[in-house]
Amino acid sequence: MKRFTLKSMGVAAAAALVLTACSGDADDTDSGEAYDPEAPVTLTFTWWGNDDRAERYNEAIALFEEEHENITIQGTFVDWDGYWTGRSTEAAGRSLPDVMQFDLSYMREYSENQHLLDLSPYLGEQIDTSGFDDALIESGAIEGVQVGLPTSTNTLALFYNPNLLEQTGVEPPSDDYTWEDFNDLIAEATEAGEQTGDGEPIYGGGDYTGTFWFFLQWLVQEGKTPFNDDGSFGFTEEDMAAFLELAAPLRDEDLVYPVDRGIQLLPLGGFTVNESATEISWDNFLAGYVADSGTEDIQMMPIPTGSSGEKAMFFKPSMLLAAGANTEHPEAAATFIDFLLNEPEVGRIFGTSKGVPAVQAQRDAMELEEGSVDATVVEYEEAVAEHVTEPVPVPVKGFGSIEAEYKRLAEELAYESITVDEFVELWFTEAEMATQ
Amino acid sequence: MALTDRVTRTGGLTATPSSSALKRRRRGAETRAGYAFLAPWLLGFLALTAGPMLASLYLAFTDYNLFSAPEWIGLDNFRTLLEDPRFAQSAKVTVIYALVGTPVKLVAALAVAMLLNNARRGQGFYRSVFYAPSLIGASVSIAIVWKAMFIDRGIIDQIGQNFGFEAGGWVGNPSMTMPMFVLLATWQFGAPMVIFLAGLKQIPAELYEASSVDGAGPVRKFFSITLPMLSPVLFFNLLLETINSFQVFASAFIISGGTGGPAGSTLFYTLYLYMRGFVDFRMGYASAMAWVLVVVVGLLTLIFFRTSRYWVHYSGEAK
Numbered sequence: 001m002k003r004f005t006l007k008s009m010g011v012a013a014a015a016a017l018v019l020t021a022c023s024g025d026a027d028d029t030d031s032g033e034a035y036d037p038e039a040p041v042t043l044t045f046t047w048w049g050n051d052d053r054a055e056r057y058n059e060a061i062a063l064f065e066e067e068h069e070n071i072t073i074q075g076t077f078v079d080w081d082g083y084w085t086g087r088s089t090e091a092a093g094r095s096l097p098d099v100m101q102f103d104l105s106y107m108r109e110y111s112e113n114q115h116l117l118d119l120s121p122y123l124g125e126q127i128d129t130s131g132f133d134d135a136l137i138e139s140g141a142i143e144g145v146q147v148g149l150p151t152s153t154n155t156l157a158l159f160y161n162p163n164l165l166e167q168t169g170v171e172p173p174s175d176d177y178t179w180e181d182f183n184d185l186i187a188e189a190t191e192a193g194e195q196t197g198d199g200e201p202i203y204g205g206g207d208y209t210g211t212f213w214f215f216l217q218w219l220v221q222e223g224k225t226p227f228n229d230d231g232s233f234g235f236t237e238e239d240m241a242a243f244l245e246l247a248a249p250l251r252d253e254d255l256v257y258p259v260d261r262g263i264q265l266l267p268l269g270g271f272t273v274n275e276s277a278t279e280i281s282w283d284n285f286l287a288g289y290v291a292d293s294g295t296e297d298i299q300m301m302p303i304p305t306g307s308s309g310e311k312a313m314f315f316k317p318s319m320l321l322a323a324g325a326n327t328e329h330p331e332a333a334a335t336f337i338d339f340l341l342n343e344p345e346v347g348r349i350f351g352t353s354k355g356v357p358a359v360q361a362q363r364d365a366m367e368l369e370e371g372s373v374d375a376t377v378v379e380y381e382e383a384v385a386e387h388v389t390e391p392v393p394v395p396v397k398g399f400g401s402i403e404a405e406y407k408r409l410a411e412e413l414a415y416e417s418i419t420v421d422e423f424v425e426l427w428f429t430e431a432e433m434a435t436q
Numbered sequence: 437m438a439l440t441d442r443v444t445r446t447g448g449l450t451a452t453p454s455s456s457a458l459k460r461r462r463r464g465a466e467t468r469a470g471y472a473f474l475a476p477w478l479l480g481f482l483a484l485t486a487g488p489m490l491a492s493l494y495l496a497f498t499d500y501n502l503f504s505a506p507e508w509i510g511l512d513n514f515r516t517l518l519e520d521p522r523f524a525q526s527a528k529v530t531v532i533y534a535l536v537g538t539p540v541k542l543v544a545a546l547a548v549a550m551l552l553n554n555a556r557r558g559q560g561f562y563r564s565v566f567y568a569p570s571l572i573g574a575s576v577s578i579a580i581v582w583k584a585m586f587i588d589r590g591i592i593d594q595i596g597q598n599f600g601f602e603a604g605g606w607v608g609n610p611s612m613t614m615p616m617f618v619l620l621a622t623w624q625f626g627a628p629m630v631i632f633l634a635g636l637k638q639i640p641a642e643l644y645e646a647s648s649v650d651g652a653g654p655v656r657k658f659f660s661i662t663l664p665m666l667s668p669v670l671f672f673n674l675l676l677e678t679i680n681s682f683q684v685f686a687s688a689f690i691i692s693g694g695t696g697g698p699a700g701s702t703l704f705y706t707l708y709l710y711m712r713g714f715v716d717f718r719m720g721y722a723s724a725m726a727w728v729l730v731v732v733v734g735l736l737t738l739i740f741f742r743t744s745r746y747w748v749h750y751s752g753e754a755k
Contacts, residue, residue: 081694085714092502109717113503260608263698264588401716408695415610415699426521433516434716 035331047101048083096324116147117323126334131359139317150317152355154282164277168192205278206257210410221306226393259414284355311387319354352377398434495723513724526708534681545625549632570626579690610701628673635669
């Protein structure tokens with residue numbers, strides 16, 4: 001009897017424990033009735049971001065519900081990675097939220113499979129586009145389908161912590177500095193051997209070659225078009241290796257911020273714990289940097305100049321708003337999108353935390369105090385406008401995957417478990433599968 | 437099975453011996469009742485386990501990205517698996533974890549069970565206390581606590597520094613993440629411990645008394661009486677823990693932030709499977725990986741059962 005029980009329990013356990021699966025249920029969709037702007041409607045809305053962003057969204061939603069008493073917004077949020085997992089699962093079940101914060105990286109995949117509502121019928125109706133630059137509207141369209149509208153624009157910037165730089169005795173770079181100059185700056189600041197108040201060594205910066213968008217920016221500086229219209233790459237293995245080799249001297253001498261410490265600080269980083277003096281990132285990160293680091297004094301300047309002598313920067317349309325193709329209330333969804341895009345009060349609520357607002361009315365509504373975060377970001381985008389000479393690379397299908405793969409490989413490169421050549425080979429193998 | 441037999445037999449006894457038709461009808465009613473009682477579980481099993489399993493078996497032979505319809509590609513997913521360096525890495529990480537973690541955990545569980553078995557007072561209390569980590573161990577919060585303990589300048593790092601080890605945080609060091617996960621698994625020894633404890637209690641005291649009379653010491657008693665008498669329980673625990681160790685996911689997901697890092701050192705099989713499915717949206721590939729795991733675990737289970745007759749001793753069995 002004992003033998004029988006134990007054995008059968010073992011078999012049952014083996015069978016039951018091995019496979020688990022997720023299931024999602026799709027909502028029934030019925031439509032076709034004429035739109036009644038007064039009918040009570042509940043919209044689901046989701047975004048990625050931190051608590052700070054959630055507070056701002058909640059404030060904006062409260063304002064919207066005040067103006068449109070018949071529409072209730074159910075907002076949810078999660079971090080970037082979890083966000084796309086959630087959306088893909090919903091897409092498979094045709095149950096995407098009515099309105100979503102969206103990103104260029106995933107637009108092509110979702111639009112190719114008709115998961116996003118074509119907003120064109122609502123432009124000029126529920127959605128006022130008069131405040132928009134034509135190019136910006138165009139950036140939310142894929143093959144003639146208006147799948148999203150950007151809330152704001154971002155461009156890359158070099159952030160530096162003047163106090164840390166001063167401590168290491170290194171001068172901030174001049175505007176026309178090159179990638180090589182940037183390397184020298186990082187090396188000098190690290191080699192100064194200074195320490196923070198807690199006794200942690202101060203570094204000049206991190207390994208900037210580990211971010212896929214920086215690689216794209218560098219390609220544009222080199223006069224290349226990262227992605228062709230047919231979805232093929234406009235760069236070769238050699239290009240990628242050349243970019244990765246840019247920071248090789250720093251990696252070899254352990255002059256960049258150590259990867260093992262960086263990983264353990266997540267979601268913070270060397271820059272936000274005031275142990276690293278510089279960081280390249282999107283300009284809307286300033287608000288987050290100031291909040292996380294507790295340092296008011298963070299300066300911004302343009303990214304390094306490429307070998308062509310140009311900075312060749314671009315504005316990336318960001319924080320797009322899109323609607324699920326499965327929405328039962330497209331008009332109400334469009335009304336909400338219009339509110340988030342155009343309402344000046346929303347511009348005041350968010351400031352530059354999502355980037356510089358696309359619409360002038362929202363920009364004007366921001367309370368730009370001299371030296372404030374918002375003022376700094378707006379001034380920065382105005383100041384670099386002369387360097388913004390290129391269109392944003394339009395992400396190919398599978399962009400999210402190849403970007404994530406680049407990040408993973410960069411980590412392995414930093415741990416020296418792979419070489420630059422292996423990095424390039426692995427990435428292209430993966431990219432071939434992801435983008436086909 | 438045994439239960440149904442007995443029920444049928446009692447049913448047979450009360451029935452009129454001559455009317456076999458009545459008996460048959462009654463048996464049919466009982467079968468229906470049996471299925472009715474089984475239905476809540478059975479429906480759940482069919483809809484939530486068997487159905488998705490079959491679907492994933494089909495998907496394993498397709499190219500499916502969640503958005504568009506699956507496309508049949510035959511064995512391509514399995515061929516790609518063989519050439520995928522990350523697949524090899526994830527298999528390696530998982531096998532090392534199973535090979536090291538399972539024995540360590542079982543030894544800890546057995547050791548604590550034996551200590552508790554000797555305790556005269558407060559056994560129930562201690563049993564609950566030692567079992568507690570297993571109740572909460574698989575949870576997200578414990579993974580977060582674990583990460584905080586083993587991180588750079590965390591409590592483990594600081595204790596180490598007091599003893600002169602300048603190792604830094606374990607979380608960021610690819611060669612230290614595996615010991616950290618083994619410790620986390622070992623700490624959750626509660627479930628096998630309780631089963632061991634029950635097994636220990638069933639060993640007849642006469643055996644120990646007889647061996648004492650013969651002059652056996654504690655070590656001899658352990659290897660000649662405790663281990664053989666406990667072998668069925670040991671077999672059960674070993675099988676269960678091995679299968680469990682192939683499925684570690686939540687802790688790896690939390691501690692590595694869902695990436696399997698640093699440098700792929702925590703890229704457990706299930707985590708990689710998840711990444712393929714839900715980060716890269718390659719559901720066909722992920723399904724193929726899931727079925728490879730099913731087959732491997734199935735084979736392991738088979739091997740365990742086949743070899744068990746050489747080392748598992750069932751009392752009352754003629755040898």
